[in-house]
Each structure stands twice: as structure tokens, then as C-alpha cells.
Amino acid sequence: MSYxxxxxxxxxxxxxxxxxxxxxxxxxxxxxxxxxxxxWVHIYNYTLxxxxxxxxxxxIGTSIGTLIIxxxxxxxxxxxxxxxxxxLEWALLLPFAVxxxxxxxxxxxxxxxxxxxxxxxxxxxxxxxxxxxFPKLRNVYGASIVFSFTLYPYVYLVSRMAFxxxxxxxxxxxxxxxxxxxxxFYKLSIPAIRPAIIAGLMLVLMEAISDFGAVExxxxxxxxxxxxxxxxxxxxxxxxxxxxxxxxxxxxxxxxLEKYSRRKSRYSSGSNVFSPIxxxxxxxxxxxxxxxxxFIPVFVGFVLPNIQLGYWALNYKLDxxxxxxxxxxxxxxxxxxxxxxxxxMLAVIINFSIRYKKNKVLNVMSSFLTVGYAVPGLxxxxxxxxxxxxxxxxxxxxxxxFILTGSIYGLILAFIIKSFALANSTIESGFLRINHKIDDxxxxxxxxxxxxxxxxxxxxxxxxxxxSMILVVSExxxxxxxxxxxxxxxxxxxxxxxxxxxxxxxxxxxxxPSIAIVAVGLLPIFVLSRLIVKSRPGYRxxxxxxxxx
Amino acid sequence: xQDNILEIKNLKxxxxxxxxxxxxINLDVARGEVISILGPSGCGKTTLLRLIAGLEKQTxxxxxxxxxVVSDNxxxxxTEKRDIGLVVQERALFPHLSIIKNVEFGLKGSKNDKYKxxxxxxxxxxVDKYAENYPHEISSGEQxxxxxxxxxxxxxxxxxxxxxxxxxxxxxxSELRDEAKKIFKDNGxxxxxxxxxxxxxxxxSDHVLIIDEGSVTQKGPAKDIAVIPRKNSFKIx
Numbered sequence: 001m002s003y004x005x006x007x008x009x010x011x012x013x014x015x016x017x018x019x020x021x022x023x024x025x026x027x028x029x030x031x032x033x034x035x036x037x038x039x040w041v042h043i044y045n046y047t048l049x050x051x052x053x054x055x056x057x058x059x060i061g062t063s064i065g066t067l068i069i070x071x072x073x074x075x076x077x078x079x080x081x082x083x084x085x086x087x088l089e090w091a092l093l094l095p096f097a098v099x100x101x102x103x104x105x106x107x108x109x110x111x112x113x114x115x116x117x118x119x120x121x122x123x124x125x126x127x128x129x130x131x132x133x134f135p136k137l138r139n140v141y142g143a144s145i146v147f148s149f150t151l152y153p154y155v156y157l158v159s160r161m162a163f164x165x166x167x168x169x170x171x172x173x174x175x176x177x178x179x180x181x182x183x184x185f186y187k188l189s190i191p192a193i194r195p196a197i198i199a200g201l202m203l204v205l206m207e208a209i210s211d212f213g214a215v216e217x218x219x220x221x222x223x224x225x226x227x228x229x230x231x232x233x234x235x236x237x238x239x240x241x242x243x244x245x246x247x248x249x250x251x252x253x254x255x256x257l258e259k260y261s262r263r264k265s266r267y268s269s270g271s272n273v274f275s276p277i278x279x280x281x282x283x284x285x286x287x288x289x290x291x292x293x294x295f296i297p298v299f300v301g302f303v304l305p306n307i308q309l310g311y312w313a314l315n316y317k318l319d320x321x322x323x324x325x326x327x328x329x330x331x332x333x334x335x336x337x338x339x340x341x342x343x344x345m346l347a348v349i350i351n352f353s354i355r356y357k358k359n360k361v362l363n364v365m366s367s368f369l370t371v372g373y374a375v376p377g378l379x380x381x382x383x384x385x386x387x388x389x390x391x392x393x394x395x396x397x398x399x400x401x402f403i404l405t406g407s408i409y410g411l412i413l414a415f416i417i418k419s420f421a422l423a424n425s426t427i428e429s430g431f432l433r434i435n436h437k438i439d440d441x442x443x444x445x446x447x448x449x450x451x452x453x454x455x456x457x458x459x460x461x462x463x464x465x466x467x468s469m470i471l472v473v474s475e476x477x478x479x480x481x482x483x484x485x486x487x488x489x490x491x492x493x494x495x496x497x498x499x500x501x502x503x504x505x506x507x508x509x510x511x512x513p514s515i516a517i518v519a520v521g522l523l524p525i526f527v528l529s530r531l532i533v534k535s536r537p538g539y540r541x542x543x544x545x546x547x548x549x
Numbered sequence: 550x551q552d553n554i555l556e557i558k559n560l561k562x563x564x565x566x567x568x569x570x571x572x573x574i575n576l577d578v579a580r581g582e583v584i585s586i587l588g589p590s591g592c593g594k595t596t597l598l599r600l601i602a603g604l605e606k607q608t609x610x611x612x613x614x615x616x617x618v619v620s621d622n623x624x625x626x627x628t629e630k631r632d633i634g635l636v637v638q639e640r641a642l643f644p645h646l647s648i649i650k651n652v653e654f655g656l657k658g659s660k661n662d663k664y665k666x667x668x669x670x671x672x673x674x675x676v677d678k679y680a681e682n683y684p685h686e687i688s689s690g691e692q693x694x695x696x697x698x699x700x701x702x703x704x705x706x707x708x709x710x711x712x713x714x715x716x717x718x719x720x721x722x723s724e725l726r727d728e729a730k731k732i733f734k735d736n737g738x739x740x741x742x743x744x745x746x747x748x749x750x751x752x753x754s755d756h757v758l759i760i761d762e763g764s765v766t767q768k769g770p771a772k773d774i775a776v777i778p779r780k781n782s783f784k785i786x
Binding site for chain 2: 167169170172173174175176177178179180188191192194195
């Protein structure tokens with residue numbers, strides 16, 4: 001590539017973005033090579049082992065929970081027909097709409113000693129007030145349960161897609177080799193999709209160890225709560241960064257494992273003939289078991305928290321559409337829409353640059369841009385804060401200090417880094433559906449790049465553009481730690497106000513913003529359900545019509 | 550009296566009440582015999598194979614394997630207990646297992662015994678050099694050889710093959726067909742081959758059964774069917 005190529009706007013913009021996305025993360029990592037303060041020594045001697053212990057317990061508990069729920073339900077809905085299957089196969093995605101911190105808040109309301117569930121049991125069986133039926137959930141085990149029921153859809157989704165793409169013939173041949181149905185499940189079906197399951201599990205674990213809201217509410221000390229305390233308790237930004245760097249190393253190892261597993265999961269039998277699995281009808285006890293197995297995660301992860309939220313909203317705070325709620329909702333939506341619009345536009349420009357310039361360096365840079373989704377919000381907040389302070393010092397030092405720091409721009413930047421991958425994957429697949437011959441013909445008509453993008457590609461990408469915006473909006477609305485740290489003074493989002501109310505144990509006030517978050521979170525589920533249907537072998541994609549031109 | 554390994558009596562099957570896929574099939578297969586079931590697409594030949602394998606249960610009639618009733622209106626022995634081998638057009642190799650592990654999958658016994666049986670079969674089918682490779686790393690013809698080796702590994706009473714050469718080009722098909730026939734004869738393997746290809750059926754088998762619209766329209770030694778195909782019984786593909 002010559003220096004002239006670097007001056008091309010289709011190269012400059014992605015390169016600038018790459019720098020903007022990567023610098024905050026690199027800053028965090030490099031903090032490990034700096035000085036270690038007394039606070040760090042204290043944390044290292046007294047609390048770090050606790051963070052590691054709790055994190056390991058969360059990893060083990062969440063892995064067991066999500067694997068049983070996610071893989072089990074995916075196998076049942078793919079292989080069998082049972083009562084309620086049609087509803088449950090997409091309803092199993094519903095807990096995606098409930099962020100772990102909201103499930104944690106509602107679990108507290110339900111299962112605390114004098115929570116709704118324990119009160120109900122005492123009332124039903126006329127038991128004394130001291131009687132506690134449901135054990136305490138405000139501990140590391142409760143956190144693992146919360147993560148299992150909110151994050152299992154990642155495993156469910158990838159397992160289901162992998163099971164759908166598994167050949168019926170392969171399983172039938174296995175049976176002729178002497179294995180019964182259950183043996184086929186654990187000796188053939190599961191091992192064959194193991195890379196896909198691991199990829200899903202890594203996403204779950206990245207989310208679980210990055211969580212701040214749920215563990216903080218359950219008073220479980222992990223890396224994220226440690227980072228928060230170091231920064232806002234000890235006012236030691238550097239130690240917070242060093243802790244964040246350690247967490248980032250764990251997250252990056254999960255990310256590498258996820259990418260590696262995903263690549264391995266693409267192997268095929270090499271055959272061009274495919275017979276999909278024919279679902280078998282279940283009767284009697286097996287039918288009831290399958291229905292219950294798939295219904296319980298939906299009930300615990302979605303129905304139950306919504307019942308509790310509805311109960312709070314209706315019984316304690318009927319006037320939840322107050323001025324405060326409306327201003328918070330407005331803040332959240334315009335932030336989310338702005339971030340989504342920028343993400344989608346950047347994804348279009350970057351994918352177009354790659355397609356138009358056919359540049360390998362851009363391709364590599366693009367894959368780096370998408371790893372932002374794996375960086376925990378709290379770490380991003382640290383990195384972005386440092387970047388903003390640096391830029392303020394660099395640009396505005398002679399005028400007014402802190403123009404960017406503490407402004408809404410930092411928050412939007414963090415959201416863009418965090419959500420770019422969501423927009424990019426949708427836009428990328430949209431571009432793949434546009435036949436390259438269209439570009440060739442346009443070029444033969446002497447069409448410049450911008451005209452090709454705006455007049456030809458963009459109209460064909462309308463659906464992908466809107467889908468990517470929906471995905472980003474729902475992600476931004478749920479995001480808590482980055483919003484909490486980077487928001488301008490006196491600027492609340494729905495997630496932040498939910499957190500503040502819950503921290504003050506004003507659960508009934510937390511209900512309205514929580515319901516709004518869950519409602520918006522439902523949008524991408526419809527998109528995901530559609531993607532699953534599209535992924536079925538033999539599905540005829542009507543959106544693909546321009547491919548045949 | 551001939552020693553039959555498979556006896557099928559008045560076999561009927563329908564997926565829904567309106568259409569009968571098989572309309573009373575009778576078939577005897579002698580031990581060590583290779584028989585082809587020939588017919589156009591949708592005639593019911595694959596359904597017949599699936600019923601023999603126990604992957605479906607017939608609506609009427611009975612199936613005996615090795616003088617044991619494996620399926621009638623009272624009994625149903627599941628696929629894994631029927632002692633059969635299955636080879637399908639799509640090969641259906643287990644993509645996450647190496648070639649040697651694919652062949653070892655159905656074997657019982659010590660690790661060494663399993664390895665020896667598997668490698669011997671791979672040698673027989675001339676694919677032993679790929680033992681440590683994965684299915685996607687070898688060609689479709691080699692995959693089909695592995696699929697046959699895997700099916701023969703547990704020494705099944707009957708080898709069922711559904712369009713085994715359907716996805717291969719003509720030259721490869723001819724070569725593989727001749728080799729498979731020799732291996733079956735040398736090992737005394739009983740095989741039932743389902744095909745819509747007249748040439749495959751005649752080249753591979755001792756006897757041919759022609760099915761059309763769920764009924765047997767012609768049966769007899771392969772050499773006779775090759776010389777005198779009954780009029781309208783089956784259009785050669």
C-alpha cells in the first residue's frame with residue numbers, strides 16, 4: 001500500500017476509528033507496567049484472593065447452570081415435539097430482555113426473608129413469621145443462579161443453531177452402530193457441537209465476570225466491585241486500572257477461546273446432501289418433563305421478574321410516569337438512538353471501505369474494532385475517562401478545562417465501542433447479500449465511491465441498517481457500569497436510575513425504569529427469532545432477491 | 550431350505566392415512582447375498598430400508614432378521630439392537646472425529662482391538678493413510694469408503710446402503726462399486742442397496758427388486774433383469 005492510499009478517505013476514517021477504539025483498552029493494559037501504590041499492596045494482600053475466589057465460583061456455577069438449561073432446552077426443542085414447543089422455542093430467548101441486575105433486584109424482592117415468595121409460603125401454610133422457606137440468595141450462589149437464568153440464551157441460541165444443522169443421517173448411523181437415543185445425545189450430538197457450545201459459554205462467562213449491578217446488589221466482591229471501590233472509595237484511579245487490566249486479561253482469554261471455538265465449529269461433513277432432524281413426538285411423562293424443562297427457565301428468567309416488577313409498579317407507585325421517569329427515559333432513548341445511528345453509519349462506512357478498496361489491512365482493523373463488545377463496561381469507562389482527560393489537556397488546556405470529560409460525548413464513545421460489533425455483524429451480512437457484480441456494473445458506469453454507497457448500497461441495506469440500530473439501542477439501554485461512571489452530572493439513564501433506586505432499597509421506584517428496559521430488550525428477540533428461522537437448512541430467503549440480479 | 554438372513558412379509562407403511570407408501574412388500578434375502586432395491590424417486594425404497602433398520606415402524610406386516618422377529622404388530626426391536634450397518638448417500642461421517650475414530654465408534658472391546666479392527670478395514674478400503682485426518686480433509690469418494698468401513702466394522706448381520714454412490718462422479722462410482730462388491734463377496738457380507746441407478750444395481754448385486762409406487766413390479770437375478778427388464782416396470786435413469 002502506497003502513502004497515497006493512506007490519504008484516501010475510505011482508509012483514513014477506519015484507521016482513525018481503530019485508534020479511537022483501541023487506545024482506551026491499551027491504556028488499561030499498560031497500567032500493569034506502572035507503579036503499584038499502597039492501595040494496590042493492600043488489595044493484593046487482603047482482598048484480591050476473595051475477588052478471584054468469587055469469580056471462579058461464579059464461573060463454575062454459571063457454566064453448570066447455563067449448560068444444563070441452554071443445551072438441554074435446545075436439544076429438546078430441536079429433537080422432539082411436545083406440548084407448548086412452538087411457543088417455548090422462541091420464548092426461551094425472552095430472558096435476553098432481562099439484564100442480570102434487574103433479575104437480581106426482583107429476586108431480592110421475591111426471595112428475601114420477608115420477600116413476596118416467603119410471605120406467600122407462610123400465608124399459605126399458616127407458618128410463623130420466623131419461618132423461611134427460600135434460602136438467602138444474596139451471595140455468590142444466588143449470583144450464579146441469576147447469571148444462569150439471564151445468560152443461558154447465549155448457549156441456547158448457539159446450541160439450537162448447531163443442533164438444527166446436525167444431520168439426521170449422522171444420528172441414525174450412530175444408532176445402527178449400537179447406541180440408544182440418550183447415548184447418541186451425549187456421545188455424538190453434544191461432542192459434535194462442542195465448539196459451538198464452548199463459544200456460547202465463553203460469551204456467557206464474559207458477561208458474568210464483567211457484571212457489576214447484580215454482584216454489587218448481592219454484596220459479592222468480584223473484580224468489578226473491586227475496581228469500583230478502588231476508584232470511588234479509595235479515589236485511586238491507577239489501582240482501579242490495574243485491577244481492570246487483570247480482569248481484561250481473563251476476558252481476553254475467554255474471547256480468544258470463543259473465536260477459536262467458533263472457527264472450529266464451522267467444520268462440516270463435506271457432503272452436499274443434508275437431511276434435517278425430524279422431530280419425534282413425546283407422550284405422557286416425557287411430554288410433561290420436556291414442557292416443564294423448557295418452561296422453567298422462561299418462568300424464572302422472564303415471567304417471575306416481570307410479575308414482581310408489575311406488582312411493585314401497580315401496588316406501590318401507580319404514578320410511575322412522573323416527570324423524573326419521563327426525563328430519564330428521554331435521556332436514555334436519545335443516547336441510545338444517537339449511539340445506534342453512529343454505530344450503524346460507521347459499520348456501513350467501514351464495510352463499504354473494505355469492499356470498495358479490497359484492503360487487507362482494513363479487514364484486520366475491522367476485526368479488532370469488533371472486540372469492543374467483550375470489554376466490560378466498567379473497564380471501557382476507565383479507558384474512555386483517561387482518553388477524555390488526555391484530549392481535554394491536549395486541546396482545551398488554554399481555554400477551559402474538562403470540556404469532554406464528564407460530558408455526554410464520553411458516554412456515547414463508550415457505547416459505540418461496546419456496541420459496534422452488534423451493528424457491524426448485521427451490516428456485514430447485509431453487504432454480503434449484495435452481489436459484487438452490482439459494484440462492477442456501477443464502476444463500469446464511472447460511478448464514484450460515495451455515489452455507489454449512497455445511491456445503490458444504502459437503499460439495499462435499509463433492513464440491515466434498521467436491524468443493527470435495534471440491536472444497539474437495546475444493548476445501550478441495558479448498559480449500567482459505563483453509564484453510571486461516564487454520565488454527566490445530574491444526568492440519569494433508565495439503567496442508572498434503576499441502580500440508584502435498588503441501591504437505596506426503593507424497589508418499587510425501580511420498577512418503572514426496569515419495565516421500560518425489559519420492554520425495549522424484547523425488540524432484538526424478535527430479530528433473533530427471525531434469524532433462527534432463517535438459519536434452518538433449506539430456508540428460502542426472500543430478502544435475498546437482489547442476489548439473483 | 551435356503552438360509553435367509555432377512556424375511557419381510559406383507560409389509561405395508563403409510564405416513565398419513567391418505568397415502569400408502571408401501572403396499573405389501575415380500576422379500577427374502579439369503580445370507581451373504583447382495584440385493585439391490587431399484588426404483589424411481591418417491592417409490593418407497595428408502596422407506597423400506599428405514600423399516601428394516603428400525604428407524605420407522607411399519608403400519609402392517611413383519612420383519613425377521615436372523616430368524617428373530619424384529620418388528621411386527623406386537624414386537625419392535627430398536628435400531629441399535631438389530632445388528633445392522635447403515636451407509637447413506639451423504640456419508641454422515643461424524644465431523645468432530647478423526648477417520649480412525651469414526652470407524653472405531655461402533656466397536657466394543659479394548660483400545661488395541663478396536664484400533665486393529667478399524668485400521669484393517671481402512672486398509673481394505675484403501676483409506677488407511679487418512680486414519681488421523683478429519684472427514685472434511687478427504688475427498689467425497691474417500692469419505693464414502695470410510696462410511697462403508699465404519700458400517701462394516703461391528704460385523705453387522707446386514708449392511709444397508711441408501712444410494713451409496715449417488716453423489717459420486719461416474720469414474721469414481723464405477724471404481725468404488727467394483728471394489729465394494731469384491732469386499733462384500735470376500736467377507737460374505739449380506740448387503741441391501743437402495744438405488745435409483747439401474748447400472749449400480751446390476752453391477753453390484755446378485756438379485757434385484759424393482760419397486761414402483763409402493764409395490765414390487767419385478768424381482769429376480771441381476772443378470773436376468775439386466776437382459777429382460779419388464780416393460781414399464783422402471784424407466785432407466
